[in-house]
Amino acid sequence: xxxxxxxxxxxxxxxxxxxxxxxxxxxxxxxxLFRLADGDAAVEYLGGTGKYxxxxxxPLPALILLDLKLPKRSGFxxxxxxxxxxxxxxxxxxxxxxxxxxxxxxxAYDLGANSYLIxxxxxxxxxxxxxxxxxxxxxxxxxxTR
Amino acid sequence: xxxxxxxxxxxxxxxxPHELLRQQTTLARFGELALRSDDLDEILTExxxxxxxxxxxxxxxxxxxxxxxxxxxxRAGVGWPPGVxxxxxxxxxxxxxxxxxxxxxxxxxxxxxxxxxxxRYAQFLIDAGAKAVANVIIIGSKDQPxxxxxxxxxxxxxxxxxxxxxxxxxxxxxxxxxVARLRAVEEVRAExxxxxxxxxxxxxxxxxxxxxxxxxxxAFAYTISHDLRAPLRxxxxxxxxxxxxxxxxxxxxxxxxxxxxxxxxxxxxxxxxDLLAYSRLQRTTVEPxxxxxGRTAQRVVAEARTEFGDGVKIALPETMPxxxxxxxxxxxxxxxxxxxxxxxxxxxxxxxxxxWTEMLGDRVxxxxxxxxxxxxPEHQARIFDVFERLHGQEAxxxxxxxxxxxxxxxxxxxxxxxxxxxxxxxSRFWIELPAEGNDAGWTEQQPGxx
Numbered sequence: 144x145x146x147x148x149x150x151x152x153x154x155x156x157x158x159x160x161x162x163x164x165x166x167x168x169x170x171x172x173x174x175x176l177f178r179l180a181d182g183d184a185a186v187e188y189l190g191g192t193g194k195y196x197x198x199x200x201x202p203l204p205a206l207i208l209l210d211l212k213l214p215k216r217s218g219f220x221x222x223x224x225x226x227x228x229x230x231x232x233x234x235x236x237x238x239x240x241x242x243x244x245x246x247x248x249x250x251a252y253d254l255g256a257n258s259y260l261i262x263x264x265x266x267x268x269x270x271x272x273x274x275x276x277x278x279x280x281x282x283x284x285x286x287x288t289r
Numbered sequence: 290x291x292x293x294x295x296x297x298x299x300x301x302x303x304x305x306p307h308e309l310l311r312q313q314t315t316l317a318r319f320g321e322l323a324l325r326s327d328d329l330d331e332i333l334t335e336x337x338x339x340x341x342x343x344x345x346x347x348x349x350x351x352x353x354x355x356x357x358x359x360x361x362x363x364r365a366g367v368g369w370p371p372g373v374x375x376x377x378x379x380x381x382x383x384x385x386x387x388x389x390x391x392x393x394x395x396x397x398x399x400x401x402x403x404x405x406x407x408x409r410y411a412q413f414l415i416d417a418g419a420k421a422v423a424n425v426i427i428i429g430s431k432d433q434p435x436x437x438x439x440x441x442x443x444x445x446x447x448x449x450x451x452x453x454x455x456x457x458x459x460x461x462x463x464x465x466x467x468v469a470r471l472r473a474v475e476e477v478r479a480e481x482x483x484x485x486x487x488x489x490x491x492x493x494x495x496x497x498x499x500x501x502x503x504x505x506x507x508a509f510a511y512t513i514s515h516d517l518r519a520p521l522r523x524x525x526x527x528x529x530x531x532x533x534x535x536x537x538x539x540x541x542x543x544x545x546x547x548x549x550x551x552x553x554x555x556x557x558x559x560x561x562x563d564l565l566a567y568s569r570l571q572r573t574t575v576e577p578x579x580x581x582x583g584r585t586a587q588r589v590v591a592e593a594r595t596e597f598g599d600g601v602k603i604a605l606p607e608t609m610p611x612x613x614x615x616x617x618x619x620x621x622x623x624x625x626x627x628x629x630x631x632x633x634x635x636x637x638x639x640x641x642x643x644x645w646t647e648m649l650g651d652r653v654x655x656x657x658x659x660x661x662x663x664x665x666p667e668h669q670a671r672i673f674d675v676f677e678r679l680h681g682q683e684a685x686x687x688x689x690x691x692x693x694x695x696x697x698x699x700x701x702x703x704x705x706x707x708x709x710x711x712x713x714x715x716s717r718f719w720i721e722l723p724a725e726g727n728d729a730g731w732t733e734q735q736p737g738x739x
Contacts, residue, residue, distance in 0.1 A: 158523035165530060241515055241522075264518055264558050266526040 148205035150281075152178045153185045153221060154239070155213050159262065163208070163239075166266075166273040172281065177204070182216025185209075186224050189231050203230060205288070206280055209256075211240040211247060219254055226255040233287035235280055312343050316459050323467040327474070332467050333365035336460045341367055341441055344453055348419055348442035351427070351464065352379055352387065354435060361387055361437060368442075369417060377413045384409055387438050390424040394435075396454040397424040401446035414442065421447040425457040430469040439464060503572050510568050514561050521561075525554035556686065563690040566621060567675065570697040575615045577702070579725050582655065583609035585616065586644055589623045593631055597640070601631040605644035610653045611725035618698040619722075623655070625691040626718050630659035633685055633716070653724045660715040669708055695720070 150172075154160045160178050167176055179185050188195045195201045207225065211218035218238065225231045237258045238251045251259050258280070263269050319339050326332050333351045341349035350366030350373075361379045363369075381388040386408040390397040399405045399422045402415070410422070419442035427436040439461045528550035536544060583606070590603045612619075627642060634640035643658045664672060664679070671677045673696040678689040699706045699720050710716035 156519055158526070159519070162522065162526040165526075241518060244511065262522065264522050264525060264554075266529045269526065 147174065149175050149177055149202050150206045150208065151185070151188065151204035152176055152208045153180075153182070153213065153218070154178060154208070154210045155180050156210070159210075162266065162269060163273070166270045169270050170274045170277055172273070172277050174205075174281070177201075180214070182213040182218065182221050184215075185213070185221045186216055189221075189225055190228065191230075204234065205286060207234055207236045208239045209236055211238060211242060211251070219250055222251065222254040222256060235284065235286055237276065237280060312456060315339050315343060316456075316463075319460065320463050323463040324470075326467070327471065329468065329471050330365055333464065334367065336439065336464050337365055337367045340439065340457055340460050343456065344423075344441050344449075346421075346423075346441040346443040346447075348417060348444070350374070350440050350442070351437055352440065353437040354381065354391070358434070364437065369413075373413055373417070377411065379411045379414075386410070386422060386424055387440070390426050390438055391435055394426055394428070396426075396458065398422070398449045398454065400448045403446070417442070418444050420445055421449070423449040423454060423457060425454060425461040427461045427465045427468065429465070430472075433469075436465060436468045506568065506572060510565055514565050517557070517561055521554050521557055525551055525558075528554070556682070556688075560688045560690075563688045563694065567690055567694050567697060570618070570694065570701060575618060575701045577613050578616060579611050580614045580616050580619055581609070582612050582614070582619065582646070582653070582722075583607070585620050586623055586655075589620060589627055590644070592624070593627045596628075597631045599639070600634070601640040601642060603627065603631075603642040603644070606646065609646045609655070610648065612653050612722040613725065614702045614704075614722050618702060622695045622698040622720060623657070625695050626657040626720075629687075629691060629718070630657050630661065630716070632687065633659065633661040635660070635662055648724065649721065651724050651726070652721050654719050654721045656717055656719045658715065658717040663712050663714040663716055664708065664710040665712040666710075669710065672708075673706075 150167075152160060152163060154163065157180075160180075164176055164178070177188075179188060187193050188201060189203070189207075191198060191201075191203075209218050209221060213221070216224075218240070222236060222238075225234060225236060235257050236255070237260060238256045239260050239262055240247065240251075241262045242248075243261055248259050260272060260276075263272060316339075319335060322335055323332050337349035337351060341347065348366070348368040350369065351364050352361035353364040354360075355362055355378075359381050361381050363374050363377045363379075366374045379385060379387050381391050383389060383392065384407075386397045386399055386405075389408065399408065399410075402410055402420055402422065410419075414422070421443040423441050425439045427439055429435050439457060441457065528547045531539065531547045532544060532551070539547065586605055586609060590605055593601065593603060627644075630642040631640045638660075641660045643656075645656050645658075647654050647656070668679055672679065673692045675693040676689040677693075678687060680687075695706060695718075699722075702722060704720055704722040706718070706720045708716060708718045
C-alpha cells in the first residue's frame, strides 16, 4: 500500500486513540492517521457528505480501524454502511475492540470485517499489535486500491 | 318390590338349581370384571349383556344421571338399534318409572307398558318394541346422588319376580362399586396431574429465573471487566511511555512513581482476570472429558518457565495418567498451583518445584511440591478462601483468588484437594481427580449448586 494512503481510526476513547497514535509512531508508520470519535462522523466521512465531501482534504482511507462501542451509530452500523456502498465495499476493515464476546466477534465477521483484534491492556503488546498490523495489512496484503 | 294394582302377583321365579347356579357364577365373574377393569363402558355393557341374558330379556341398558340431575342418558346397552346408546335420553320425572325409581331407591317394574297408567315411557323405548321394563337403581357412594339405573326391557309383556329384581340389584350394586372405585381413581389421577403440572410450572419458572439471573451476572461481570479495563489501559500505557520516552526528564522519584502506576495497573488487570475466572466457575456447568493431564501439565510448566525464567526450576514426569476433567479448568488449576510454587520461594533462592502423580484406587492424585516458605497449619484452611492472603503485596504479589479458583475448579470437577506443609518447610499441594474409565464419581452439575 502506498505510504500516503490514509488510515482512518474510529475510536471514542481518547486515551486509547492517543495510545494507538503513539504505537503507530513507535512502529514507524508514516501514513496519515485520521481519527473520528463517533459512528455518525465515520459514516459522514466514508459517505463523503457534509464537510467530508472534499475528498482532497478528506480522502477515502485504505485501512479502517474500527472500535465497536461508539456513540451515536455503533461500530456494527458503520461496518454495515462501509460494506453497503460501492466506494468502500472492499476497504480493509480491522475491528479493534475491547470486547472478547463471541456474539460480537460473530457479528463483526457476519457484517464483513476483514479482521478482529482485541485491544491489549499492555502498551508493549499494543506496539506488537500495531507492528503486526503494519506488516500484514499495510505491507503484505493486496488491497483493492481502485 | 312395589307391586301395583294393575299387575298380578308375579310368577314363581325359576327355581331350577342349575339355572340358579349359572346365574350366581355369572354374577361372580362379573364381580371380578367390575373389580379389575378400568373401562367403565366395558363394565356397564357387560352388565347389560349378562343381566339381559340371565333374565332372558332382549334389551338391557344402563342410563346415567347427568349433571343437571334431571336427565338420564343411555350410557351402555345391548340389543338397541343404532342411535340409542350414548345418545338417547330419558327424563327423570315423577311420571317416569326411572324418575320414580331414582326418587324412591326401590326397584320399579312395569309388566306391560301398554296397560301402564302410572308412568309414561320414552319414545325410543316404545319404538324399539319394549313391552315390559324392570328398573333397578345404581346407588351412589355415601353422600353422592345415584349414578343411574340398570334396566332390562322385554319385547313381550312379562312379570318380573322378586328373584329377578334381587338378581338385578346384585349387578347394580357391583356397578355402583365399580363406579365409586373408578371415580376415586380418576380423582387421584386428576390430583396427581394437577400437582405434576404445578411442579413442572415451578421448575420451568425457576429455570427461567435462573437463566435470567445467570445472564444478568454474565452481563454484569462482562461490563465490569470491560469498563474497568479501559482506564487501566490508559494508566499502564501512559505511565510506561513516561518511563521509556521521558526518563531523562524525570528524576529518580518521578520514575519510581511512574513505575508504581504501571505496577498498580498490572495488579488490577490480574485481579479483574481472576475475578472473572472465579465468577465464571460459579456459573458454568462443567462438561467432563478425558484429559491427558501430562500434556496439560507440560503446557503449564512451559509457560511458567517462560514467565519466571531462571528464578525457578520445575521437574515433572514425562507422562501422567489420564483423568476425567474439564480441560480449561484443569489447566487453570495447575497453572495457579505452579505459579504459587514458583512465587512463594525463600528470599534470594531459586524455587525448586516438582510435580508428580500417584494412583489411589480409581483416582489420580497430582502433587505440586515446592521448597518455598511453607504455610503454618493454622492458615492452611483459610488460604483457599477468596481474598485471603498471608503476605503483603511487597513481599509476595498476588490477588488472593488463585487458590479459591483451585478449590472451586476442583470441586466443579468432582475432585478433592489439599495441602501438606509447615512454616519454612516448603509445601506440597495436591488435587485428586477420577482416573480415566471411572465416571462413577461424576454427578450432573447444576449451575450454582456447589
